[in-house]
Amino acid sequence: SQQGEEDPQALSIQEGENATMNCSYKTSINNLQWYRQNSGRGLVHLILIRSNEREKHSGRLRVTLDTSKKSSSLLITASRAADTASYFCATINAGNMLTFGGGTRLMVKP
Amino acid sequence: DAGVTQSPTHLIKTRGQHVTLRCSPISGHKSVSWYQQVLGQGPQFIFQYYEKEERGRGNFPDRFSARQFPNYSSELNVNALLLGDSALYLCASSLAGYTYEQYFGPGTRLTVT
Numbered sequence: 001s002q003q004g005e006e007d008p009q010a011l012s013i014q015e016g017e018n019a020t021m022n023c024s025y026k027t028s029i030n031n032l033q034w035y036r037q038n039s040g041r042g043l044v045h046l047i048l049i050r051s052n053e054r055e056k057h058s059g060r061l062r063v064t065l066d067t068s069k070k071s072s073s074l075l076i077t078a079s080r081a082a083d084t085a086s087y088f089c090a091t092i093n094a095g096n097m098l099t100f101g102g103g104t105r106l107m108v109k110p
Numbered sequence: 111d112a113g114v115t116q117s118p119t120h121l122i123k124t125r126g127q128h129v130t131l132r133c134s135p136i137s138g139h140k141s142v143s144w145y146q147q148v149l150g151q152g153p154q155f156i157f158q159y160y161e162k163e164e165r166g167r168g169n170f171p172d173r174f175s176a177r178q179f180p181n182y183s184s185e186l187n188v189n190a191l192l193l194g195d196s197a198l199y200l201c202a203s204s205l206a207g208y209t210y211e212q213y214f215g216p217g218t219r220l221t222v223t
Contacts, residue, residue: 033211042114042200042214043153088152097166098143098212100152 023089135203
């Protein structure tokens, strides 16, 4: 079973626009991570946010975490065609297992 | 430094056969995890090994087994292959446990016919 669920499942935007993806999870967590996957290959770690943090930035990425709502969001600003990929949230729970959601497939049109 | 490497890249097997997938972690990383990713879904955790000991196991049947060697490389074995085992198998390494970010290899695409 998958802990996190991303929303939307698919997103299509124009280059330069912002993309927002949301993730909801079910159990308490130690931290939450976001990964990117290009064309069904290996995943690339984007950002990790700990359970006691509310917001984190990395370049054009902004991640928020609301533990009371068990949700997180990933914002990509000024998107580029190269941002086209699938984005996954993954949670670490007390059992120390990394559990992924189903992913958001982002397409950025040039 | 080289990233996580996996072999083979692609593999085609027949139902009932056995398969061994291999993974070499990033130098200095002592933890290796295995994931199964079915097309259109997120990766599902199979195993984690740290310092050659199993630290976690996902909800997979006993047909799936793994081990980690003294050099921290790892093998994933799947016996009595089923059509449903067709997937991308991903290996990830990290310095220690899950609280650290995972570095993924390119994966092995397994097709069972």
